[in-house]
Amino acid sequence: MRDLHHHYRLPRRRLLGPRPLLPVLHGVSLEIAAGRSLGVVGESGSGKSTLARLVMALETPASGSVQLLGRDLHRLPPAQLRSARRDFQMVFQDPYGSLDPRQSVERIVTEPLRALARPTRAELRERAAEVLAQVGLRAGDAGKYPHEFSGGQRQRIAIARALITRPRLIVADEPVSALDVSVQAQVLNLLAELQERHGVTYLLISHDLAVVSHLCDEVLVLQGGRVVERGAPRELFARPQHPYTQTLVAAVPRLVV
Template identity: 85%
Template sequence: MPPPLLEVRNLQHHYPLPRTRLLGPRPVLPVLHGVDLDITAGRSLGVVGESGSGKSTLARIAMALETPVAGSVRLLGRDLHALPTRELRAARRDFQMVFQDPYGSLDPRQRVERIVTEPLRALHRPTRREAAERAAEVLAQVGLRPGDARKFPHEFSGGQRQRIAIARALITRPRLIVADEPVSALDVSVQAQVLNLLAELQERHGVTYLLISHDLAVVSHLCDEVLVLQAGRVVERGTPQQLFTQPQHPYTQALVAAVPRMPVV
């Protein structure tokens, strides 16, 4: 069996809180308690849980945007949080992120070509022609037209803006994409389009996904495995079918029971 592309071990994290006494110890808010996970290349792992369960913190640490109190995040065998700054910057070619808000994550003052080539320019200085060619390539991959590269984010719908965000994530040809609630800000009809696009890109390019979501239907649509996070602890893991038809942990059972169901007419 091949080694995992992403391997997270004993991840622990907390956030400092304001002091309650001038000379007393500073209290902390525990967020993650020894989280373990791994993803094989070309597969998708969904992380589900209610708000405050630690999902987004896990995503930020997996992206090396925050440093954990303890534990390790290894991508392609490299401990991301142990890499020197220059090596970490170079390693970012292999992992990118898609954020929840497709408008808030795009600079409204920049044209689309500039936005989607930002990760490329952070790694090296592409020529103007190279940047334009790569932008056109990834925009085509996400179903946008070459002329869209000259437009601004406000000229697109919410679903199109999320396609732009996905194009930006694809520009470095990453091995891993971390998607934090990538469709929660979109209309239901548009959600399916974006999820189908992510699945198509995975089939075409072998991209690996770590998908963060509170929506069980979303992870069931895209993910091979699902990890259930409760108050910063992993309480259950399995295939979508296993977890959503025969959940074992009471917390997972409560999540499944809370999914709205169409009434039988």
């Protein structure tokens, strides 16, 4: 990302008046090397999810650029952007709301593949079995529906869906916040294993410093749409320099014995 700015237009306050702007991001720049993980932390309203939507080219920035593998995603013609989506996928926060309850697991995980190409029925079945195995599920699970799985298993299905196109980048927006603590560890370990096996790059959006410390090589702290601090998680959380980062670290619950 290079000098990224973004805002939203609010409803008019007067019938014929202009729609006021709500600035969300102010000159955000970042870079992630292939096979590495960058965590973005900050409180609600800091701009984290907007950042994720801009990286996924779901929204267009007011100014600045988002480049992946040398391509400016927001300047690509629609057909080229559609093709480029093979290289970047997303894991959403809610494993209950992000999966269509009316569709089978096979249809859910192969949706990105069907949107990008015209694979045969046999190819879809083979790829679904492949990615389900990668996330620790069985090939027989392909015929089931989301309500037959636990929250952790549903998030594994969501991760399988993100893996189906063999992407270079996965954007994970609060991927474990809706899960129990014990299940969170399982999903984070799975993400780490997949990165080691396939070299996938992660942009992890989170408010949980422990989650970011577990998975990320570098952390970027966002406050009010501005980057206020960045660095390796162990160093940054042990010796935070910016007052806002110090507040975040101080708010982490600690066990008293």
